Amino acid sequence: MTKIRQVQVTFDCADPERVGRFWCEVLGYVAPEPPEGFDSWDAYNASLPAEERNAWFAASDPTGAGPRLYFQRVPEGKVAKNRLHLDVRVGTGLVGEERLAALEAECARLLPLGAVRGRLLPADEENESCLNMQDVEGNEFCLD
Structure with missing residues (x-):
């Protein structure tokens, strides 16, 4: 039998802490405690x-259910569409107007955090509606 492995999702970005804290707010994740001997990440970074x-910056699901997110600074900026993106599952089990309301409510919560609204993809014969968004550095994600 194959062993189940943990997954970490890594983001290349210009400002790891800014992007990481955005995703903490989106997902309810938390940053790790600062390294031993430091009372804050600001104090650690200053050293x-x-x-x-x-x-770099890391974020973890406090329940342990979701993957760890890791944000690393890279010198180049984002130049094309992501080949991989996160779907934030806010409408699971909902259909029609109820699903649209859940997507719109989450979008309204994320906009003040720096998210950018994209295009609403309406339901069709195979898929329910979802809403394209971008994080604070333009990385695409979907409210699903």
Whole structure:
């Protein structure tokens, strides 16, 4: 029998903490405790050479059910559509107007956090409605 493995989703980004904290708010995730000997991440980052500050950020599901998210600083900016994106499951089990209301309510919650609304993809014969969005650095995701 194959062993089940943990999955970590890694984001390349310009500002790991900003993107990571956005996703913490979206998903209810939490940042890890600062390293031993530091009372905050700001204090830890201040102890590093300038080029190493804010090089990464991690976020975890406090229940342990979801994958860990890891955000790493890269020098290049985003130039094309993501080949992989997250679907934030806010409408599971809902259909029609009830589903649309759930998608719109979550969109309204995320916009003040810096999300950008994309296109609503209406239900068809095979799929329920979903709403395309972008995070604070333009990475695509869907409210599903």
